[in-house]
Amino acid sequence: MSFAVPVVDVSAYVRDGSPGERAAVAAALDEACRTVGFIQVVGHGVPAAVADGLAGAMDAFFAQPLEVKNAWRTPPEVNRGYSPPKSESLSLSLGVEAATRMNDFFEAFNVGASQASYPHAPGLPQPDYAENTWPDVAGFRPAVEAWSAEAGRVARTLTRVFADALGLAPDFFARITDHSLDVLRMNNYALPEGTVRLDGDLTGMGEHTDYGIVTVLWADQVAGLQVLGTDGGWHDVVPADGALLVNLGDVTARLTNERWMSTLHRVKPPIIDGTIQRRRSAAFFHDGDVEAVVAPLPECLAPGEEPRYLPVTIGEHIAAKLRGSRAGVVNTAADREAARVLAARR
Template identity: 80%
Template structure:
């Protein structure tokens, strides 16, 4: 069955006109019930998405040895990641059948120290400078999309603030030098580059790490989210929509009033061939030194916080050690329990 993800039109927060209260109420309902939202009215020019897709195609079509030249160390969340070099399930502390078994290849760029001259001395490699492949037009197209995705993410945090009854600048206070990363994913690999079998995992079960994720994706099956009934449901974006989902930082802030929804990718295989699928996820994670603790307004009388305070940097580092370095994250027990329940 096809799982229905709520559609929310955020144009009042983009254009400055319209019923913001209605948008905030719709967002609150979507975040309480699903954790994934199809966002329209975002104002992104479709030409930018086409440019991003063309840039991704040009890079991922390169021979493996050329792409490998832009591979970085696991602790540097930049550059190229080849197939089976990561395991997203380990970011939740859940072992996969093969520890580094995720099928996708990716290229990451992010906000660097040079993007935040007002905040000198930011820790490395959190704010590493980007490495750009020598593919004509790649950098321009990717930077254009990065800027627009960042704009949409910041508009969404204003929606979130209203929906949660917070000051309008609440999220601005924790995103002055936000750990923002754009991850471009490719699931269509050349013949012979991966062994196809019944356990093929495009991207293992995981939650995203930060405040909010803005996702552009092909309208091709593969993305699945864990529905409230405990089953995995297929998700595909509607025409012109961006898929938006919550990250762990927002879950911790709201004490699970809003939950970072577990999701995975199971690429469709037809006659032994993986159908082409691309996506680009923009992660708006927050300042590395921002302290994440449960909001008082999200605690019912007598209710205790489900999470201890943690900085964004500490939280993201633990997740990345799992996904990119194969070190099981032991601080994600609540999320891991949801994965294991779904597998059961």
């Protein structure tokens, strides 16, 4: 069976199309979420200039010497700032012990929604809503903030489609994303010579599922991203021209009782003539309110079907995942996801 990531045009929701047009989009997205969990989203309305600005900002930051970038590191519990190569193991967010032997070699810079982003909701817990640390790179902050605003708009557009596709109240996702734990993670896979050893089994970013509701990904059209298909094999995925790659996170899988898939994915480094080919990506994670409680929704349970998950707050769930990826503490609450990783490895 061939593997393909479905293309879904969401312009009917961006321009407030007719009920029939929106219903067709919702049906197409429901099919994609049931069968693949990754979508090539077009018709999103993000200006090309904003994407170009993001790419330029990333290039300017990551081109700096490592000792300069390290000045923008934060403690593991603060999901902001710079992460140098081999400082994280994404597979540990799923509780896979073997990942401790192979830290991921990507470098990243994170920004996210802070208390200042939500003045209407005072007293948000820290460090969940930590203030950002902005590097002293000309034009970096305005370019990144412009992209974050567009990616956030796309994410919220998609959750409107989600609600229609699942037969939920139109404002269902709005009620759990009033002060969403949103994070933009900018990744770079072009590392200086000698940083890693080309031993034939490098991991740019280990197998993992995303943590929240939905991820909106900008990426170079360079090979590396791989998605685990229902056939148990890993498949290469490259964004189509003008498309944003979108995938579901664990919160949505929990809400739908796995009617929709939080798909395992990883990055295997593209190596050409013994050199790692440069690859960049920027993932906008739309995760939901820290105190929102998520559990399988009655609308997503078939008659007689049992919930696969116990209720948990979004904050508790994401904290466990981050303790795995950033602090190296195995996530023991991810048994279902870990089983899928181990089955794929076999």
